[in-house]
Amino acid sequence: MVDIEQQVEALCCGAEAVYSRPELADRLKSAAAAGRPLRVKLGMDPSSPHLHLGHSVVLRKLRQFQDFGHKAVLIIGDYTARVGDPTGKNKTRPMLSPDQIDANAKTYFDQAGHILDTSADKLEIRRNSEWLAQLSFADTIKLAAKMTVAQMLERDSFAKRYATGEPISIHELLYPLMQGQDSVAIRSDVELGGSDQTFNCLVGRRLQTESAQAAQIVLTMPILVGLDGTEKMSKSLGNDVQITAEPNDMFGKVMSIPDTLMANYFTLLTSRPAGEIQTLLAGHPRQAKATLARDIVASYYGDAAATAASDEWDRVKVGGELPSDMNEVAVPASLPLMDLVVACKFAASKSEARRKIEQGGVKLNGERLADWKAIANVKAGDVLQVGSKHYARLRVRD
Numbered sequence: 001m002v003d004i005e006q007q008v009e010a011l012c013c014g015a016e017a018v019y020s021r022p023e024l025a026d027r028l029k030s031a032a033a034a035g036r037p038l039r040v041k042l043g044m045d046p047s048s049p050h051l052h053l054g055h056s057v058v059l060r061k062l063r064q065f066q067d068f069g070h071k072a073v074l075i076i077g078d079y080t081a082r083v084g085d086p087t088g089k090n091k092t093r094p095m096l097s098p099d100q101i102d103a104n105a106k107t108y109f110d111q112a113g114h115i116l117d118t119s120a121d122k123l124e125i126r127r128n129s130e131w132l133a134q135l136s137f138a139d140t141i142k143l144a145a146k147m148t149v150a151q152m153l154e155r156d157s158f159a160k161r162y163a164t165g166e167p168i169s170i171h172e173l174l175y176p177l178m179q180g181q182d183s184v185a186i187r188s189d190v191e192l193g194g195s196d197q198t199f200n201c202l203v204g205r206r207l208q209t210e211s212a213q214a215a216q217i218v219l220t221m222p223i224l225v226g227l228d229g230t231e232k233m234s235k236s237l238g239n240d241v242q243i244t245a246e247p248n249d250m251f252g253k254v255m256s257i258p259d260t261l262m263a264n265y266f267t268l269l270t271s272r273p274a275g276e277i278q279t280l281l282a283g284h285p286r287q288a289k290a291t292l293a294r295d296i297v298a299s300y301y302g303d304a305a306a307t308a309a310s311d312e313w314d315r316v317k318v319g320g321e322l323p324s325d326m327n328e329v330a331v332p333a334s335l336p337l338m339d340l341v342v343a344c345k346f347a348a349s350k351s352e353a354r355r356k357i358e359q360g361g362v363k364l365n366g367e368r369l370a371d372w373k374a375i376a377n378v379k380a381g382d383v384l385q386v387g388s389k390h391y392a393r394l395r396v397r398d
Helices: 004-012 021-034 053-067 098-112 137-144 156-164 170-186 195-210 247-255 259-269 274-282 285-301 303-318 337-343 350-358
Strands: 017-019 039-044 071-076 123-127 190-194 217-221 327-331 334-336 362-364 375-377 383-386 390-396
Touching: 004 021, 004 053, 017 021, 017 195, 021 217, 039 053, 039 170, 053 071, 053 190, 053 217, 053 259, 071 098, 071 170, 137 170, 170 195, 190 195, 195 217, 247 285, 247 303, 259 274, 259 285, 274 285, 285 303, 327 337, 334 337, 337 350, 337 375, 337 383, 350 362
Parallel strands: 039 071, 039 190, 071 123, 190 217, 327 390
Antiparallel strands: 017 217, 334 375, 362 383, 383 390
């Protein structure tokens, strides 16, 4: 068994902040003395059906707790998702319908299972509707009385919106209290979250103390920057890499990140020691990035798939050959070029297809097509390419 100091060192490694490290050491000691694992909470609102590498940062930390023998408690926020976490938002989020929330929630267990140990003694999954839906209006008033408006405005996103006159709905102020109540309901010892969740997690400490529970330790992880190199990774911004992406797609997207993100990705998404990371970053950037992409793909699909994805990348991007796993699309023998691009789902509309053609991003059998008014005459086996990543092998529709 790993001793307490080694656990603390490993668990705090890579964290943005810990509230507090001495408390974590004490909680680990008391849990060991009692012969019980810590209950380590992570809440995830099913606001979309897909998890991405940004989510994996905190999921990997949760797995680390599991590997030390502790129990992960994954909270599917089917009730908090009705409000929508206002963290980092400059306007009120649209409220999701119960059907949307339920459909998204059903995908989370399988996706989280790519990272977490899903055995019953290591993972407990709960929906926070179990307790939040049971609160009466009187209970809600009692919960709301535990914090003041001034305390809520200490949260950056609320303070900024208030200062600029951007509306803040009353239901948004309830969100941190709802998340905090989750901690009370499951009696968490530790809560994990991204650094943007610090305020919400600390509310949980406050509510536990007021409920005569030991205040949870809060451990927050840095935010993963998206593929664009500027914004937080987010599906809505289109700068994400889904954890269920196919190996070739995952490899290619990681290879597209700016060089400046490599240190951040190595640290948050791989298990390489800091010394190895520094050595890699001191070498050739492309080689370092290829190692990063292989590490990430291997963590989800294994070494063989990572090597195959690397070889495919070299064959296509360096050697100029065609991808081996193109989708086949059936189209008429003759159709407007714009319609062909849309039929292959490389543009959502004709106007978008026209823009891609005018920008020189469309090729048929390697020949660039720049006339958006052109008619494409298709033969079986032709290859349409849009941009550097999208290929389709064409089949003439019967």
